[in-house]
Structures are given as C-alpha cells and as structure tokens.
Amino acid sequence: MYFIETREVVKQFSGHLALNRVSISVPRGxxxxxxxxxxxxxxxxxxxxxxxxxxxxxTVLIExxxxxxxxxxxxxxxPEERGLYRKMKVGEQAIYLAQLKGLSYAEARNRxxxxxxxxxxxxxxxxxxxxxxxxxxxxxxFIITVIHDPELLIFDEPFSGFDPINADLLKxxxxxxxxxxxxxxxxxxxxxxVEEICDEIALIDQSQxxxxxxxxxxxxxxxxxxxxxxxxxDEKPFVAPNVPFEIIEQRNLQDxxxxxxxxxxxxxxxxxxxxxxxxxxxxxFTEEFPSMNEVFINTVSGKNSQ
Amino acid sequence: MNKLSIVIKxxxxxRVSKKSFIILTILMPFLMVGMVALPLWMSxxxxxxxxxxxxxxxxxxxxxxxxxxxxxxxxxxVKSLDEYRNSRDKSLFAILSISGDLLxxxxxxxIYSEKQIPQELSGIVDRTLTRFxxxxxxxxxxxxxxxxxxxxxxxxxxxxTIKWEEDGRETESSTGIAMGVGFVFTMLIYMFILIxxxxxxxxxxxxxxxxxxxxxxxxxxxxxLMMGKIVGIALVxxxxxxxxxxxxxxxxxxxxxxxxGGIDPSALQQAQMMNPGMTVAPPEIGEGAKIMNLISTINYxxxxxxxxxxxxxxxxxxxxxxxAIGSAVNQAEDTQQFMMPxxxxxxxxxxxxxxxxxxxxxxxxxxxxxxxxxxxxxMMMRLxxxxxxxxxxxxxxxxxxxxxxxxxxxxxxxxxxxxxYGKKPSFKEIAKxxxxx
Numbered sequence: 001m002y003f004i005e006t007r008e009v010v011k012q013f014s015g016h017l018a019l020n021r022v023s024i025s026v027p028r029g030x031x032x033x034x035x036x037x038x039x040x041x042x043x044x045x046x047x048x049x050x051x052x053x054x055x056x057x058x059t060v061l062i063e064x065x066x067x068x069x070x071x072x073x074x075x076x077x078x079p080e081e082r083g084l085y086r087k088m089k090v091g092e093q094a095i096y097l098a099q100l101k102g103l104s105y106a107e108a109r110n111r112x113x114x115x116x117x118x119x120x121x122x123x124x125x126x127x128x129x130x131x132x133x134x135x136x137x138x139x140x141x142f143i144i145t146v147i148h149d150p151e152l153l154i155f156d157e158p159f160s161g162f163d164p165i166n167a168d169l170l171k172x173x174x175x176x177x178x179x180x181x182x183x184x185x186x187x188x189x190x191x192x193x194v195e196e197i198c199d200e201i202a203l204i205d206q207s208q209x210x211x212x213x214x215x216x217x218x219x220x221x222x223x224x225x226x227x228x229x230x231x232x233x234d235e236k237p238f239v240a241p242n243v244p245f246e247i248i249e250q251r252n253l254q255d256x257x258x259x260x261x262x263x264x265x266x267x268x269x270x271x272x273x274x275x276x277x278x279x280x281x282x283x284x285f286t287e288e289f290p291s292m293n294e295v296f297i298n299t300v301s302g303k304n305s306q
Numbered sequence: 307m308n309k310l311s312i313v314i315k316x317x318x319x320x321r322v323s324k325k326s327f328i329i330l331t332i333l334m335p336f337l338m339v340g341m342v343a344l345p346l347w348m349s350x351x352x353x354x355x356x357x358x359x360x361x362x363x364x365x366x367x368x369x370x371x372x373x374x375x376x377x378x379x380x381x382x383x384v385k386s387l388d389e390y391r392n393s394r395d396k397s398l399f400a401i402l403s404i405s406g407d408l409l410x411x412x413x414x415x416x417i418y419s420e421k422q423i424p425q426e427l428s429g430i431v432d433r434t435l436t437r438f439x440x441x442x443x444x445x446x447x448x449x450x451x452x453x454x455x456x457x458x459x460x461x462x463x464x465x466x467t468i469k470w471e472e473d474g475r476e477t478e479s480s481t482g483i484a485m486g487v488g489f490v491f492t493m494l495i496y497m498f499i500l501i502x503x504x505x506x507x508x509x510x511x512x513x514x515x516x517x518x519x520x521x522x523x524x525x526x527x528x529x530x531l532m533m534g535k536i537v538g539i540a541l542v543x544x545x546x547x548x549x550x551x552x553x554x555x556x557x558x559x560x561x562x563x564x565x566x567g568g569i570d571p572s573a574l575q576q577a578q579m580m581n582p583g584m585t586v587a588p589p590e591i592g593e594g595a596k597i598m599n600l601i602s603t604i605n606y607x608x609x610x611x612x613x614x615x616x617x618x619x620x621x622x623x624x625x626x627x628x629x630a631i632g633s634a635v636n637q638a639e640d641t642q643q644f645m646m647p648x649x650x651x652x653x654x655x656x657x658x659x660x661x662x663x664x665x666x667x668x669x670x671x672x673x674x675x676x677x678x679x680x681x682x683x684x685m686m687m688r689l690x691x692x693x694x695x696x697x698x699x700x701x702x703x704x705x706x707x708x709x710x711x712x713x714x715x716x717x718x719x720x721x722x723x724x725x726x727y728g729k730k731p732s733f734k735e736i737a738k739x740x741x742x743x
Contacts, residue, residue: 014738050524052725069527077524081727083517088320099312100525144521 001064003028003183004049004152009058011044018044020207021058026185026200031178033194033215034187035292036204037300042187043080045204046156049185050077062152073102076150080157080187082141084129090140091116091125094147101148108147115143138166142173153177155186159193171197191293201292205300219289222298225263229276230256230283243275256283309526313534314541317509321542331546335553357399359427362387364405371434372402378427387418394420402431408439409446469692484690485663487604491686492659494547495617499682500652502543503624507641509535510632510720519724528721532633533713536625540618547617551610609689612698619705620682623712624648630716630736633723640730655680659687666691676701678708715740 002025011019019041026032034042047053049060051072060067062074085093091112098108116122119139129137138161146153155174159167174184175197188194194201195215203211211218226248233255244267249260263272269287276282290298321327356376360383363369372380378399383390387403399419406414417423417431444452467481510532513519522531631644658680662671666688674684675693681701685693722739723731731739 013742014735047725052520052523072525075524077521079517079520079524081517081520083521085512085518086516096312096316097521097525100309100522102525 001028002026002061003063004067004185005061005064006045006049007059007061009045009048009055009060011041011048011053011055017207019048019055022204022207022209023058024202024209024212026183028183029178029181030199031174031184031186031197033198033201034185034204035189035191035194035201035296036187040204041207042204043156046077046154046185046187049154050075073148074151076145076148076153078141078145078153078155078158080160082138082161084137084140084144086130087128089126089128090132093129094140094144097144098147103148111147111149112143115147119143134161135163135166138162139169142170146173146177151182153182153184153186155184157188158186159188159190191291191296194292203296203299211295211299215292218295219292222290222295223287224290225265226288227261227263227272228284228286228288229259229261229280230285231259231280232283233257243279245272245275260288310530310534310537313526313531314538317535317538318541321505321539322545327542327546331549335550335557357427358397359400359402360390360395360398362401362403365407368404368408368435368438371438372430375430378430390418400427408435409442412439484604487609487690488663488666488687489660491609491613491689492656492683495613495620495686496652496656496659496683498543498547498617499620499624500649502539502621503628503648505539505542506536506625507628507632507645508638509539510629510724511635511638511641514633514724515636523724528724529717532626532629532717532720536622536629536713539625540621543617543621544614604690612689613686615702616682616685616705619678619702619709622709623678623682623705624652626709626713626716630719630723633720634726634731634736636727636730643730651679652683655683659684662687672697676704678705681705718742 005023005025007023008021009019009023010017010021022041022045024032024034024045034045036042044053048055049067051060051067051069062071088096094112095105095108098112099105103111113122116125121136121139124132124136124140129140132140145155153174155170158170158174162170171193174186178184178197198215200214201212201218202209213221230253233252245261245263247259248262251258261272261276267275273282273285276285356379358379358381359372360381361369361372362383369380369382374380380402383401387401390398390401399421400423401418402415403418404415408414415431415435417428441453444456449455513522513531519531526534627648631641631648635641635644655674658670658674662668662674662684665671671684671688674680675688675697682705685698685701718740719736722742723736
C-alpha cells in the first residue's frame with residue numbers, strides 16, 4: 001500500500017505545461033527522492049501534494065483515497081523558499097506556526113520546548129529571528145516543519161542553503177524520521193545524498209517522469225557491465241586474444257594492480273569470472289554500478305543539469 | 307480555534323502591542339492640537355522691548371491722544387522732521403508727523419521709520435485718530451445727544467438657522483458646525499483607509515519577501531491568510547478610533563465644565579424637546595456653552611454608526627486592493643506603479659468630499675456618495691446635513707457588494723501572486739492569474 005500517490009497529474013501555466021501526466025507512488029516508511037533539473041516541475045508537484053495549488057487534472061491519493069484539506073495536518077513541508085518573520089521572537093513565531101498546524105497553544109509550547117532542548121537552543125526562545133545566524137534560523141525552520149509530528153515530510157531542496165554541518169544534521173534527522181516510521185519525500189540536486197539515503201526515486205524531466213523505481217534497482221538497470229578486478233602487482237597483464245572481456249584501464253596501486261574490465265552482455269558474471277581466473281590470480285572482483293549522478297546525466301541528456 | 311482567528315489574533319496583537327502604536331495613539335490628538343495651537347501661541351508672544359515713537363504735531367491737537375502701551379512709548383518731539391532726517395536718532399523707533407488739521411486734510415499724517423512699521427503700530431495710530439476725529443465731526447453737527455442716538459441705532463443681526471424635523475419639532479442647527487463635523491469625519495476616514503490600507507500592503511509584502519508565505523499556505527488557505535491580515539489590521543484601526551473617541555469625550559466634558567459652567571447640553575436638548583417653541587438658548591448661559599450646545603445638536607451616535615459601517619466597507623475595498631498589490635510585486639519599489647491608480651482614486655474621493663461641502667445635496671455629492679469607491683469618503687461629509695435613509699442604505703449596499711467582489715478578486719490574485727517570484731508582473735499577467743484554477 002502506497003502512502004501517497006499522484007495519478008496523471010497535469011498542470012498548465014499560461015502557455016507552459018509544468019506537469020504532464022505525472023504519476024508517482026511513495027510507499028509508507030520510505031525516503032523518496034524527487035529528482036530533476038531546474039524547472040522540471042518538482043516544486044509544482046510538491047505544491048500540488050501540499051494542496052497549495054490545484055492540478056488541472058489528475059488526483060492525489062493519500063492511503064488510497066483522495067487527499068482532503070484536513071490531511072495537510074499530516075504533512076510537514078519545508079519549502080525551498082524558506083523564511084520566517086524577522087521581527088518576531090523565535091518562540092512566539094514557532095508557537096504561532098505550530099498553532100496553524102492544528103496544535104493547541106499548550107501542546108505547541110511543550111513540544112517546542114523539548115525540540116529546543118534537543119537542539120540545545122533554549123536560549124534563543126526570546127530572541128528575534130533577525131538576531132540569529134543563518135545556520136541557527138535553519139534549525140528553527142526544521143523544528144517548525146516537524147513540530148506537528150506529521151506522517152509525511154516533504155523537503156524541497158533541503159540541502160541547498162544549509163551549511164555542511166546543518167545539512168549533515170538534517171540528514172541524520174531525516175534518517176531518524178524514517179526509522180520512526182515516517183514517509184519522506186525530498187527533491188534534490190544532490191545525487192550523493194540520494195544514493196546515501198533514498199530508497200526510491202522519480203526523475204522528472206521536461207514535465208514528465210522519465211525514470212522511477214528503487215535506487216538499487218535503477219543503478220543495476222543502468223550498469224555498463226564494467227568490473228574492477230585486482231590482481232597481484234607482479235603479474236604482468238597478458239591477455240589471450242579469445243577472452244570474452246576487454247581491459248579498458250590498468251592501474252598499478254601500492255601492492256596490487258587494478259584492472260577495469262568490460263564484458264559483452266551475453267556473458268554471465270560467472271563465465272566472466274572463470275575467464276579472468278584462467279588468466280590471473282584474482283584478489284578481488286567487483287561489479288561497477290553507475291552513480292546516481294551518472295544515471296541522472298545520462299537520462300537528462302541534451303540538457304544542462306546541475 | 308480556527309486558523310482565520312489565529313491569524314487575526316497575531317496580526318492584531320503584534321501591532322497593538324508595539325510601543326510606537328501606543329505612543330502614537332496617545333500623542334496624536336495632542337500633536338494635532340499642538341500643531342494648531344503652537345503657532346497661534348507663539349504669535350501672541352510680545353517682545354519685551356519698548357519702542358519709542360516721537361510725535362511732531364504741528365497742530366498740538368492730537369499729541370495728547372496717544373497713550374503709552376506695553377510696546378510703544380509716545381514722546382513729544384523737540385526736533386523737526388528734517389533735523390531727524392539729517393541726524394538719525396537710534397533710540398527712536400519711529401516718528402509720527404502730523405502736519406495739519408486732519409479734518410480738513412486726512413492725509414496730513416505720516417509715520418517715518420528706518421524699519422518696517424508693524425501693523426500693530428499703524429493700527430494704534432489709525433484707531434486713535436479715527437475715533438477722535440469721528441467724535442469731533444459729530445460734535446461739529448451741533449445736535450444734542452448725538453452720541454447716544456448713534457449708539458442706540460447700532461443693530462446686530464443674529465441669524466438663527468432652524469431645521470424642521472418630520473414631527474414638527476424645531477432644532478437649532480448650524481451649517482458651519484455641520485461642515486466642520488463633516489470635514490473632520492471625511493479626513494478621518496480618508497486617513498484611516500490610506501494608512502491602514504498601506505499597512506495591509508506592507509504586511510503582505512513582508513511575508514512574501516521573507517519567504518515565509520509558502521510555509522504559511524501549506525497550513526492556511528491563502529484567502530484566510532489574506533483576510534486574517536485585513537481583519538486584524540481593521541481591528542487595530544478600530545481600537546485606535548475607540549481610544550481617540552474616548553479621549554475626545556473626556557476633552558469635551560472638560561471643555562463643558564470649563565466653558566459652560568457645568569451646564570449639560572444633553573439636558574438642555576431635552577429641555578428644548580419639551581418646549582418645541584423654544585429655539586434660542588436660554589440667555590443665562592454663555593457664548594461658549596451655546597457653541598457646545600450647537601455642536602451637540604448633531605446626531606453623533608448616528609454618524610458614529612455610519613462611520614463604522616463606511617469605514618469597514620471602504621477599508622475592506624481598498625485594503626483588498628492593497629493586499630493584491632502587495633502580493634503581486636517583489637520589491638517595495640515596484641509598488642509605485644500599482645499604487646498610483648488607487649491613490650488617485652482616494653485623492654479624487656477626498657476632493658469630491660471637500661467640494662460637496664458647499665452643496666451637500668448637489669449632484670456631485672449625490673453621485674459620489676453612491677459610487678462605492680468614493681462613497682465612504684463623500685458620504686461622511688454629507689451625513690451631518692441629514693441624508694435620506696434610502697440613499698444611505700443604497701450606498702451601503704452598493705459599497706458592500708463591491709467590497710465583497712473586490713475581496714474575492716483580490717483573493718484570486720493574492721493566491722497566485724504570493725508564490726510568484728522574479729520579474730514584476732504586468733497588469734495583463736495579473737488579470738490572467740484570476741483565471742487560474
């Protein structure tokens with residue numbers, strides 16, 4: 001059962017098709033990455049899930065039924081365009097925003113106090129936001145996103161604008177949220193973080209989903225039949241003419257020689273391994289999977305991507 | 307607590323608890339009074355210097371008439387005018403020269419000085435001589451008791467303006483006071499719409515430029531967010547108004563005690579109602595109390611109710627427009643282009659109101675008090691002059707229908723505008739936003 005789904009969502013802005021029949025399915029308790037170059041329509045899709053804008057056609061389902069206005073309490077959203085009231089005291093505005101998420105004053109206050117304690121920022125409670133550094137504001141921003149204990153968290157470009165320390169903290173928090181059974185969607189350009197924490201992804205390019213599935217499965221799907229093999233240093237690579245592989249790179253390391261080998265599609269890994277073993281003594285044998293960055297660039301070809 | 311009321315509460319409390327609001331609300335009435343009173347008071351300050359005026363009187367008839375005042379000392383001269391001219395006497399401020407009988411030649415008097423002659427001095431000279439000469443002239447007719455006869459013949463007409471009520475009662479009214487009251491309310495509503503409307507715009511812009519708005523509308527409907535701001539700020543305005551009204555009532559009671567010797571005008575009004583014929587204020591009360599009495603003939607509770615109704619309607623209309631502008635632009639500098647038409651409309655309404663003062667039942671006043679954009683301001687001017695009920699009701703209905711329409715339209719623009727960053731939109735683009743789903 002998927003926690004949240006979009007079905008055939010279409011959104012048109014004056015003369016420009018922002019989303020063209022976009023369907024994504026996010027399983028409960030998973031981290032879902034929404035990838036795509038700038039202007040692909042990620043933010044529009046996120047806004048539609050959040051009911052900030054309405055789709056021209058198509059539906060958003062939560063737990064298999066159509067999403068309602070009351071469901072927004074179950075969503076915590078951290079937009080890409082982040083900001084808070086500059087002149088308002090941190091605690092006061094956190095309570096205000098938490099109340100808008102449906103918490104009572106007392107409940108909001110209690111939860112905020114414990115979050116502030118967790119992040120060791122209790123002393124900021126009565127300070128105006130503008131007195132805080134950017135990094136401090138980001139912490140407050142995160143607390144406000146999760147304060148109502150939502151089942152679904154949506155982070156739009158969470159790592160952009162965060163300094164490395166806070167980005168790492170955020171990453172840890174996201175994993176913690178997943179372990180607590182929350183469902184998380186985040187859009188990002190940061191492919192390294194996708195490999196690290198995403199279970200599933202959807203890649204949107206030019207208003208359409210061009211690739212989706214589990215990260216592991218996608219990387220396997222995009223494999224180039226390339227292997228890294230390590231052999232002892234003193235063995236001179238000599239390859240007989242009829243072996244079913246091709247050495248594309250050879251590198252001498254401290255006490256081993258590393259070969260990059262490509263095999264034709266027709267051969268299985270076992271056949272390849274046997275063929276190599278006839279030539280060399282194998283110290284290690286690893287199949288190379290493409291990084292998400294390579295997948296991204298290959299898929300979004302012919303377009304500038306970041 | 308629903309979200310709209312949470313937003314209203316924050317918008318209201320945030321502004322009302324500001325020190326600047328509290329200080330300004332308390333000080334404003336004093337500032338207004340001070341701005342009028344201070345120059346008046348300063349102009350009354352006399353210089354302590356006593357100026358000497360030498361009199362050269364060829365006839366010896368007039369010199370003794372001049373009595374020293376606080377500022378001027380009159381001395382009889384020892385030198386001739388030419389001598390003064392050739393050797394200036396710095397201790398003298400001016401030289402008054404009377405060269406002949408003024409009854410024969412009224413131009414035979416001149417005043418010389420190295421400085422500009424103040425109005426006060428020429429006034430003293432003028433009055434002193436005129437009064438003496440008039441008496442002299444009258445005496446020359448040789449009619450006994452002529453002075454008494456003339457004093458007797460002076461009549462001062464005191465026009466009473468009386469309005470007939472439907473039930474035949476007569477009320478003493480004053481056009482001047484009605485105009486004054488109308489003007490005060492017109493200015494008040496104009497200022498409130500402009501100041502608080504602009505406050506809505508700044509508030510909307512703040513949320514947009516702070517980039518908090520997307521976070522907000524993931525939990526609040528954009529319309530609630532906009533209305534929360536508009537209503538919250540309206541309450542701030544009404545709070546200020548109520549505080550001022552209370553201060554004014556306090557001042558009024560104070561003035562009554564001071565001027566009217568403790569006579570209560572409402573009791574007086576009651577006395578008038580009981581004796582329909584009696585339209586003139588009883589002679590034993592003073593002039594000040596009479597003015598107070600006239601001021602109190604205007605039906606303030608009615609005007610106050612209409613003021614609130616028109617303030618809400620007019621404010622809603624303009625505040626919604628201001629909110630739409632605030633949402634559409636990205637920088638404060640870009641608001642100019644969109645503000646212009648609205649400010650022009652408001653200024654037009656203000657002038658229409660001011661010109662309606664001369665003829666509060668004329669076509670300008672009539673039409674402008676029905677057209678929703680101008681009606682809140684122009685109707686304020688007309689109200690003290692008693693407007694037929696149907697006109698008031700029609701004008702209010704039109705105002706509220708239009709306001710609702712504008713609020714709806716602005717809500718559409720706002721919803722799209724607050725999420726639009728980048729270049730300044732054109733009017734055409736904004737019109738397109740209205741049709742977005």
